[in-house]
Structures are given as structure tokens and as C-alpha cells.
Amino acid sequence: MERLHWVRHRWQQMVGVDVGRGWYSSAAPLSSKSPLDAQEPPAHRLTGKRRTVVARCGPNQSEYHSVCKGYPGNSISTTKYSLLSFIPKNLFEQFHRAANLYFLFLVLLNWVPVVEAFQKEITMIPLAVVLTVIAIKDALEDYRRYCYDQKINNNSTSVYCGKQHEYVDRRWAEVRVGDLVRLCCNEIIPADMVLLHSSDPNGVCHIETANLDGETNLKQREVVRDLPQQGSEFHPENFSSHIECENPNNNLRRFRGYMEHPSKTRVGLHSDNLLLRSCTVRNTETVVGIVVYAGHETKAMQNNSGPRYKRSKMERRLNVDVLWSVVILLLMCLTAAVGHGLWLNSLKDPIYLIPGDPPPALAGFYMFWTMIIVLQVLIPISLYVSIEIVKLGQIYFIQNDLDLYNERLDTGVQCRALNITEDLGQIQYIFSDKTGTLTENRMLFRRCTIAGTEYPHHENARAQELYEEPAAEGGCSNTLRSRTSHRSLSCRSLSCNRSSTSLNTLTRDSDTHSHDDAHPTLTRGAFSSAMECVVVPDPPLQLKLGGLSSPLAPPLKQNAAELSHILDFFLALAVCNTVVVSSPTQPRHMVQLPVPRTPLSTLEDMKLLLQKLSLPRFALTSPTSANAGAQPNTPPQPSLTRRLFARGRSATFTPNTPPDPRHATLAAGATTPPPPPTAPPETSPPSRLALHPHASGDHNTDTDEDDDDESEEEEQRLYEAESPDEAALVQAARAYGFTLLGRSPEQILVQLPGTGPLSVPLLHLLPFNSARKLMSVVVRHPVTGQVVLYTKGADNVVMDLVSSDAAGGDRTGQQALIKEQTQRHLDQYAREGLRTLCVAKRVLEEAEYETWLKGHMSAETCIENREELLLDSAQRIENNLTLLGATGIMDRLQEQVPETIEALQKAGIRVWVLTGDKQETAINIACACRLQRPTDKLLTANCDSKEACEILLAELTEEIRHCEESNGGTDAGAAESPEGAAALGFTLVIDGRTLDWALQPDLEKAFLGLTQRCRSVICCRSTPLQKSQVVKLIRDTLRVMTLAIGDGANDVSMIQVADVGIGISGQEGMQAVMSSDFAISRFKHLKKLLLVHGHWCYMRLANMILYFFYKNVMYVNLLFWYQFFCGFSGSVMTNSWVLIFFNLLFTSAPPLVYGILDKDVSAETLLCIPQIYKSGQDSQAYLPSTFWLSMLDAFYQSLVCFFIPYFAYAGSDIGVLSFGSPINSAALLIILLHQVIESRTLTSLHGVVLIGSAVFYYAFGLVFSVVCVTCNSPTNPYGIELHFMSEPSYYFVSLLTTVVALLPRILIRAFCNTISPSDTVRAGIMDRLRPEEYWTCVSQWKDRLHSKNVQSSRLPPSNLSINADPPHSTDCYPEACSVLS
């Protein structure tokens, strides 16, 4: 079934329905604007921009009828046809395709009496067969969709019914816009709704969007603000607000509108208020929403598009050759037309001419059309269908490759684009993302610098290295879950294992989503590397932090400032993120136990306590610090804090336990069927949780146990982060006691060292944005009560925003010092290949905050330009920051990345790395993954202006040339080729700014010239847009095949632009995968995908296409030669059924098998000797020359195949059809044996198909000649085969013809393969050797290549470094490489 589905889509594409999904059309979303903005026609935007929604059952019924009636209902129908419309509509679609139109034209032509060549029905057969097959596929496919639709439309949900004044169950299909829908936990949302009520006291609800984008982490949605009913029960009757929102669109992450209450106050609506259809409600008991988009207008449905279609390079080449075939056809028809006219002209009233024929000239004209019908086979109708089938087969094999299967994620390759398999074999440039693609994207906190002091975390590094091995292998998490040390906290950050679930949900069948209460725990359990995430605190830092609470060591003044910094730093790490906390034992229920109700009150208590006890002390210091934006002058009273913390500690144990028994039961209920792996015998987390109500009762009596419980509890905590960095940072903070406990839209619950949970009021969250490269939170400081902005972001951005003009010389000096030191540390981190993030804060004055807030609110409620306004607003507040410190996060290389890159480079593929990371980090990774060899010369290009850039490019190019010349200059020309560049080994490192200049039209050329001389190019600090620009530039200017590989949303544009886009299904959601053509799970899979499958697919398809052309030309020419002996009258010597079926039946299966199964070189050899890949890059198998050679061969063979029987039977009493009989059988044998010659592998399957085809032909011929007595005039075959196959001459003629026809090809192949075999042939020969010989051969081959390289790369081992600005020497750090790898 799936296949049908798939073929249908393919067909859609073929018939050209998907006009918009063209070749390069995907570049549009590159712009920072949303795709919708770019694509929406302006007229539409102006007129029908908004929709108004009012509740169906509320007080506004009359308005409802006038406004909302017009919106479509929620029933969906994804079927394309109805019973009635199927035939006309399907035919209409099929005839969108040029080939079908051509054949329809032929059929119609055959109805014109004067040109009629065959019986009318015969010419219709090929077309009818193709149309029928596709129509059947379409029908089945559509029926399947219909069944799906029915199933969905019949789902029930509870909708508020105005008449009955209660919620009643309705079918999904009956839900309408304006309906109020109530959903319970784990229910699927039937339509896009605005959230009006949630059982959660904070007015949030969580949804899982796995059905939409494959991301399984929970997303938080909020009830519309200021809804009057909030908090109490929701009364649908009272809901009378209007909703104004934008018209349906496909942007999942954007929803704009406002709600107007009866009081005329407007509240902005945004995507956080919208529950999307087909998502699942999690963690929230009940929610009520009002439907705003229903049915096909929902975002889910609008995003529901089929797989991607691209046209492969070979297909373009193929179309050219099809045109050539047309030219040949026209030439042949013209010849026949002229010949017929001349022939008729020379005749005078012969008995065999039928009186009343038109004059010669007109007859010649008619003959032209007749010949088009007769020779129609030359244009291969079955070629397109065959190519489709072959590609299906190829994809089937790619997807079934065990080597590309990832055991841990339980996923193989996903082929999302179905028609570019052969492009994999022709890749010349690879553009790779770094993070998550080359590296694991499993972030590990490595080290940090706070207030200018570096904390190297040596222990941490050691621990991580220690666990590297077991982690790589993967084990069982149960042991880890049971009990780890109290100190080193295990992070079971969901980001680690989310990939597994998300992939599963992506690829597994739909039913998994609903039962994930069981499955995800299972999959989660399968992942084990919790130990990897362990952060071992750095002792000095630990000591300093300890000093905070230790009464013994009175801190110095300097120390106090530093301590405050440290506190702020870790608080920022814990707070400044969007991490959602949940527990593994309740997979879809967040740990919200401490947050609600009672804990709140305790927190209030604690706050009071805080104020009572310590604030007087703090108050002395903090106002000053707040005003100055600097550090407190007086140290906090250690003993007091200690006391405070101690008290706080005892106060917090209560909230740890769920006060509401309902929660406990819910939690227990959710985990009632725990699969065995999740329930370790010694400690069973579910039961523990269930026990908590008990514990809450008598916690005071047994504090020790509570301690245990707490640690237990901590270990159960899961951090679901949008990006792995965040999770790593939260983990790091946690290691120092700054634990993030929970999060709600209004507050963040954190635990500071020694304290219990503190509620930090979250005033604002400015989410991460790639333009700002920052994310910030505005919180009210839990201790000081100030409004503080915490920011973390890319170092260069934060460094720029750090205040340099703050008042007070001393502090500025100190800040400057910190900044300088931090910068130094940052550079060092980057050199080590760590990802760096800076953390900064800003203390806001209340008034300042108020003003900003006002502006921000207005920006938020704005419908148009909201993004820009929000950006502005964010920039208004994110400045004048105080630098707190920076972190270094390690991202380990994926396994076998260096080997893969090396192999790809050997295969003649240039690998570029495009990353947003720092230059040093990028160089380091490049070094580690052997993109750049230690002997390579590094060219760095950083400059500030266009002029500088121009000069720099010229200089670098000159430098390379100089180097090449000094190197001997023997292969100056070779430098252009990949091998030449590889031998010389230059690596260009260019940063984003310089890249911007270099990409400008007038510098493009210089840039390209330079890059072509480099072995690899590393673009760092590049934006998504730049990435796609680079790919586009290379692709369009150099006309090469490009491949882009990436894993994150920032790679999407690049993936879409490249000829082949590959997504890595990794940690960062599924966006890259969704936009890719192929999705793999590890970078190393690229090696086999390209070198083996790409090579095979290319060779197979190329050979098959050539064979197809050959076959058609060879067969059709037989008919053409006959025209010379029948007065160019369009006569055929073959039974017309055989003629039509020859292509359609007798010789159609072998090419398919050939195209799917042929294997020129074994996978092992292809992997061992990547150089073989070059044959595909140069399109060696399918060049114009090979096309014409096979045409020539076809001509030769047809000549032989016609003229040997001709001479053998010349002058004899042979009849028309009798003459065709040996010709046909010889042609069949030749065509089949030709394939045997061309095949590199012949399996039993080949044998069956080849012999089957021959047997089928003969059986058909014999049966036909026995059965068909009067049928099929004038080419009635009665008795012919029978008669002729009993004659020996038939066999002698067939044998001689076959041998003579095939002789030249065999001979030439043998000569070529012997005298100068191509790489593929040599590899093929090698494959046939015995193992020991084979390995010597492989090593010999490698040696030879190596020696060649060495010869041409005698280079001075100096490092070349040219920098315009700033002068900056770069080097490759082998030691860092070793650390990384």
C-alpha cells in the first residue's frame, strides 16, 4: 500500500500537478520572513486577511450564524477523487504529462484513415495499459485515504452543546469553527483551537507535537490572558468574546490575532494560545478551547504535503536524449516520406497500387504521419514508468541496508525524495553543518569562566572520558537510575533520548502515539548515557560556593563580588532557558508537584521568612549593587545565610511531595503498565512516587529518609530542552546545587545551594532568535527582589552588548578586566573545540522596566510586524549588560567521522563545513575530523570591508599559485581538479562577515577561484542564509552536484537549496529531516550511502537508461530498414501485436532487474577504494558520447539483424510476416543477450527474468500463430511461427544474426577492459579474486594512489597565514584534536 501511495505521488509530480514544488522553489523560506509572508499574494493579504470567530453556543448566536457559518467544517477529505469524478479527473491528471499526450496524439493520429498504420485498438494498447495501471494505483491509494479520512472524521470529541447545556460527544467531522471543545489528558486535538481554560491553575497546558513535527518534548500552551473566568470553572455560556485572527496558513509556529472581550479590551493571541490539530494534550486534566480553524484550514492539514520532488541530473540529461530520439524519429519519418513520394513518382500504374491514391507529394506527406505511428516505439513510453519502478527498487534496497541501520534509534535511512537516488552517485561538493552533524550534538558541560576566573573542571573531563566507552556502547539505564552518587547528578536530559522517540514516532505507524505511556518509557530506558551528562564540580569553585554558606571563612571583599557573580552566573544558568522539567516515571506528566497550590503558599511563607530574616542584611547591599549595576560592597552574613538556608531547607520538604492525591493517582495511573525494564526491582520509582503522600505526612520525623527521597527525586527529574546546550547548562548548574525544579509561565522554581525550592517570578521571556543570537529572561530576583535580566547567547554578541560605559571608573575597569580575561578564556575554549556561551545580566530599575514593559506589551499584541517589533523591543532591553561569565560545552565528534570525511575526500568530493560556531572551534573540529590534515596549510580570511576582502582574496589566490609554482608547477592545471587541490592541501577558513563580502556578485568569481584551489573550506559564523547562499553559488556557478547535510533548523535552507539534501535525525527536532531528501541517523552513514548506494544507483540507472534507448532504436530501425524494400509504404513485417508488445512486455522486465540489481563493484571494494566514486562524478556511465555510442551500436545491430535475414531470404518465396519472424526472434535474442553482456552481475533473478522473457515471447508467438485464424488482418500470424520454427534455416539465421550483432560490443568491451580498464572494471575484476589476492590488490591500489599523491605534494611544511584584519595566526592543534576525537 505504501508503495502505491508513493507512486501516486511520483505520478502527481510526473503529470506536473505540483507546479509549485519545483526544482529550486524552496529557496523562498530563506528570508527571515516567514514563507507565508513571501508567498502570499498581496491582494489576498489586503482583503481576506482576518477571520472573526465567536462562540457557537454563547450569547452571540446571531453573530455566529452570520460570521462563522461560512467557515468550513472539521471533516476532512484528503481524497482526490469521488466515485463519479475518478475517471475524468484521473485521466485529466495523467494527460498532464507530455509523454502521455504524445501517445494520445499517436492514437488519435491512427484514427485518421489516410495515415492509419495499425488497427486502431492496437495503438491504444500501450497508452491504455499505462493509464490503467496508474489509474488502478490511484484508485487504491485514494480508497485508502478515504478509509483514513473516515476513521478520523468518526473520532469523537466532546463539544459543548448549547441546547443541552453540557458537553456532548460529537464526531470530529461535526465540529465547527466556534465550537467549544473540551479535551482530557492524552486526547488528540480535533481542530486548531484557542485555549480558553485549563485545569492547571497556572492556565497552562502541555501538548506534544510529535504528530506534527516529530518532536516529542512537551510544549507549553497558555490560556488567553485576562480571561475573566480563569481559575474557576469555565462556563461556556458566559464566553462572549470575539476572536480576530489571521486567515488559515501553514505556519506552525505563528498565530496572530487578538481576542476582544465584551468590554472592548483586546488581548493579543499568539501561537502559545493555539492548540494545534493532531497534537496530543499532555499533563493537563482538561482543557477547553474554541475552534478557530477547522478541517482543511487547520495548520496540521495545511502542512500536510507529500514527499519532495526534485529532478535529478540524470533526468535532465535523459530528457535531452529523448529529444534527440525525437529528432532521429523525425529524420526517419522524413526519409520515408520523401522516399515514398519519389517511389510513387517513378511508378506508372502498377497492378499492386490501389487506384485512387493521392498524388505522390501528398502521399509522402501522409506517409510522414504514418511513419510516426509505425516508429513510435522509438520514443520510449515505458522508459519513464520503468525509471520510476527502478528507483522504487533502489530505494527499497537503500532502506533495507543493515549498515545504514542505527540500532539504538531503531531507524535506517529514510528516503523522502524518491527520484534522485542516482544523484547520490554524482556528488561533487558536500556542505556539512558541524553541530549535530559531525558531532553528536550531545552537549557536555566542560568548563566555565566566571568573573574572569577559569574553572577548568579537570575531574569532569576525566569522568567524561572515562564514560565515553560504555556510553558509546549503550547499556541499560536501570542500573543508572537506581542510585548514583549524591553529588554527581545524572542528567537524564530528554534531549539525549528524545531522538529515539521522535524518530520512532516519525517512522513508526501512527498507533504508537497514543500508547506512548508504555513505549517511550521503554525507548527511554533503552538509552543509557546518563553518566555522560554527569558534571563533576570543579573543586575551587565548589570551595568558593561553599564559602558562601560557610561561617568559618569570612570572605574577602573581592571574594564577595566574585561570589555574587558566581551566584548570579549559576542562577542564570538555571533560569535563563526554556527547559521543561518532567519525570521519567510519568513520561508525559511534568513534574509539577512542587509548583501548585500548597508549595506556592510555602514559598510565600519562605519569602516572608527571607524578608524577615535576611533582607535587612541584603537590603543594605543590594540596592547599591542594583543601582550601580555592580557588585555588593559588603559581603552577606555567612552565618545568616547559612541559617536561612538551613531553615529554608527544612521548609521545602513539604512541597516535594504531591499534596494533591489526585496527582499521585494520576501519576500512578499513567505508569500502571510499566514495562519490565523501567521497573527495577530494588527501587521502583512509580511506587515511590505513589508513596509520597505518606511521606508528606511524616517528613519531619525522618529527615534522613527524606534526604534519600530527595536525591531519588532529583534523579527522576528529566530536563526537556529545546536545544541540548540548555540541558547541559541546567545540568551544570544543578551540579552546583542550583537545581531547576519546575517552570510555569509565571514563575520558575529553583533550588539554590542549601535552600529549598525558591519561586522566581518570571516576568518575561525573550526567546532565542537567530537574528539576536540571544535569549533572555526577566525575573524578579528571588533574594534581592530586583528585576533582573539574565541573558545568555553567542559570545560575540554578548561581548558587544556588555556595557563599557557604565558609571564608575573602578568598576568599569574591573568589568573591562573581566571582559578581557573572559575573552581570553573564550578563545582558549574555542581552540579546544568547545562551544562557548556567554552569560550576562542586567539589573533593571522598576521604572525602566515598566516603560519597557509597556512597549513590549504593545508589540506583543500587534498583529502585523510583530516579529520585528518584538525584536526591537528585545534589543531595547538587552544592552548595557554585565558580563557574568562564559561556559564551554563540549560536543563530541560522532563515531567514524574522520574516516568518513577522509573517504569522501578520496572519492573526489570536496567537503565544506558551514557552521555558526567560532572560527577556532570550527578549525578545531575540522582538524579533528581530518577535514584538514596536519600538513595542510590554513588560509584564514577575516576582513571588515569589501575592499579588504577583495584584496585578501586576490592575495590568497596569488599565494596559492606561488606555492604551486614553487612546488614544481608540473600540475598547475591539475590544481583545478579535486585531486590537484587535494595534493596541495590548502584549507580556507572564512568567517561570516568576510563571507558576506565574498558572496557579493563582483567578488564571487575571486572567491570561487580561491575555493577551487583549496582542498576544503570552512565557513564559520555563518548564518542559515549564508549557508544557502554558498551552496547556491557553488551549485549554480560551477554547475556541480551539491549535497548539504545538517540536522537543525538552521540547515533547512541549505538542505533545500542543494541538489541533494540530507537530514540527520538527531537532537534538534525534525525540521532538517522534514526538509531533506534523505534522512540518516549518523554522519558515518553518508559514506556508504554515497560511495556504495550512490555509485550503484547511478551506474544502474545510467546503464538502464542507455539500454532502454539502445533497445528502442535497435528495434525500431528494423522496421525502418524494411521501408527501403516496401516502397516506404509504412509496411511492417511483424505482427502488430508483437510489435506493440515487444517493448511493453517481452523486453520490459529485464531492464528493470538490470536497473535494480546490477552491481558493478562490490560494496566492500567501493568502501575500500573511494576513488571509484569519481566515475559517477564525471558521469562516466552516461555521457553524450556513451549515448551516441549506444545509438551507433543500435544502428549496427539493427542493420545486421535486418540484412542477414534479408540476404538469407532474398529472392525466395518468403512472405511478409514469415520474413519478420526470424528477424524478431533474432532481435529479441540480441536485446536480451546484449543485456547479459552489459550486466556486471547476473543472479538467478536475472536468469529467471531473461529466460522468462524469451520463453514468453516464443510462447506468445506460437500460441498466437495457432489460435489467431482470421484475427488481426492484415498481419494475421496464423501458422507462421509454427511453420517457421519447424524449419532449420530459421535457427541458422537467428544464430548467425545474434552472433554477428553482438560481436563488436563483446570485442570492444574485451579490448577496452583488457588494454585500459576503467577503475570500475578493475575493481570488478578484483572482486572476483580470492580473498587473499583481493587484499593484496586493494593495498596495491591504495599504495599506488598514495605514491601518486606524495609525488605531487612535496610541500614546504610551513603554515601559511594571511590575514587582512586582524592579523591572526592560526594553527592546527593536534592536541586538541586528540581530545576531541
Next chain:
Amino acid sequence: MMASSYNAKEEDGHHSGAVGPGGAGVIKSKKPDNTAFKQQRLPAWQPILTAGTVLPAFFVIGLIFIPIGIGLFVTSNNIKEFEIDYTGVEESSPCYVCSFNYTWNNTTPCQCSIPFSLDQPFESNVFMYYGLSNFYQNHRRYVKSRDDSQLNGDKSSLLNPSKECEPYRSSQGSPIAPCGAIANSLFNDTLELFYNFPNGTSIPIPLVKKGIAWWTDKHVKFRNPGGNNNNLTATFAGTAKPVNWRKPVFELDPSDPDNNGFVNEDFIVWMRTAALPTFRKLYRIIQKKKDNMMPTLPRGNYTLNVTYNYPVRSFEGRKRMILSTISWMGGKNPFLGIAYITVGSVCFFLGVVLLFIHHKYGSRNNNADIPN
């Protein structure tokens, strides 16, 4: 099924709804099966054409083809064939007058006789052919111009022939039987053969006219309407004779009812249209006398008596009479034999060349160190 993962995302809208109760079950691993087929490790024969591998084939072809060629050549050479052109183009030809004057409209036949002599005696059965040149029996419109179901004895087609027969479908209101251009142009010369004894007397050579058509044609494909009805005249009542014919179809061979009407063998042979513009068609068989040792056609002088009915000069056609014995390979044609010998020799020669190449280059292949 193939590509099961491909459309997992595509049905997003559907997935949500396709959720049924129960069936958590064990997650089926997506791990591909480790079978030879799926992993593309099927045992395979890898034919790589190198000098070394194809060289035996060349020798074998050479060794097989040369004997076959010699056999065919000898067989062909043993076939005796005599051919005489009686078109009467040259003025010296006895049939010159006939050919010059004759048109389809003539009502009286023109007779001419051509003497010839056979240098060699013809043993065994001798087949007598008439040959036509420059006669495009394979012209598309001509080939189509027939009605097979009429010829198969279909009564309705008899009276209502196929449109393909136009313009030879009806004549003066009544349908033509047999209709069409092929039938209309039936070869209607009568050839008779006389052996001239040296003493001046001549005896006619018995010509058998049965068995010249294919058995299947005679017995299945061609049938008179109304089955084995001897009264063909009545059967064909209401039909007209083809325009160029002298007599209607039921009078083609009045002497033998089994050879009359549509099943007339001369007619059947003619209806099997020739593939090439120069062709021969079997006319009569001269059977070897069973009792005596005399050759079928002894050496000596013969006379061919032609009743000249078939004009060919208008389209520069030629008419021939051919006498030929026959072998297991059919008629005389030295081409196949020569071709086989040539191809066999060439293959053998190429085999030698390949042997040389193999010797020179072949060993290097195995070491895989051919310089590029």
C-alpha cells in the same frame, strides 16, 4: 512493503485519528532483515568481458561456425536451380509480342513458348516457381486490402466484405469475392513444361498443383463458404468476380472441387504476400517418379509454354520461371554458408588476436596496477 517509512509523515493529519484502543504490543524493530536479497548479496555470476574471458568463446564460435558454414555451403551448392525470364522485354524474346500488347483488358490469352535446356539432370522432386520482380506485394495499402474472414468462409463477410478491400470491395453493386487488391492482382499466367526428346517429339511434364500451399492455410485459414458444399456456384451467387479476373472464383479449378473457390492453392499461395519486391512463388511440383531411376528432369531440351495473361511491363516488372530442387535448408542460397564461414573465420582470427592481447595485458590486470 517497500519504503514503509517514506510516508510516515505524510499522513500527519491522519495519524492523529488512526489511533485505536489497545495494541501497545512490542514495538516492531525497523531493523532490516539480514537476507541475501535485501542486503544485495545474492550469489551472482559476474561476467567481466576481458580478453581472457571472451577468448574461448571466440574460438568456440569459430570452431562451430566454420563447419556449419561449410555444411550449408555444400548443401546450397548441391541444390540445382534453373531460372528463365519470360517477361519478353527484349525483342528477341518469344513473349515480346505478348508482353508488348498485353493489358488487363485483353480478352483473348496470348500464348508464347520459350525453349530452354537443362545442363544437369534434376534429381528428386523439382519445384516449379514463378518469380516476379519489382512487384511490391508488401506495399502497406496492398497488404491490407483483403478480408480474411471472407476467405475463411464467413457468409456475412462474403456478401459484405471488409472496408479494407476498397476500392475492390464491390463491383456493379454486388460484393466482390474474393475482395481486395491482392486477390484482384492474382497471378494468372499458365505455365506448362514440355520435355523435348532429341527426336523432336515432346511430352508434357506432369505438374502437380496440390501441396503447394501451407497445410494450415489450405485447411484452416482458407475455406469456402458453406463448408464442403460442392455447389460453389450457388454458394458464390450474388457476388462478383474481381475486376481483373476472367472467371469467377468458383471456376479457378473446375476439375477439382477441393482446389476450387477460396481453397484454390494457387490463390492461397498468392494471398500470402511476399516480403520483398523480388520474390518467387511456388507454382507446381514435379514429383520424382517413384518406380524408375530416371531423374525427375533429365538433362535435355525443354519448352516452357506460357499463357501470357499477366502484364508487368507497365511497372518494369519481370516474370520468371524457376525450377529448383530443394534441400533441408530450403532453396538455393549460398549466402548463409558463406556468412557462416566468414564469421567463423573472423572469430577465429579475433580469438588469436585476443590471445595475443591477453598474453600481453592480461596478467597485469590481476595485479591491478595498470598505469593510468
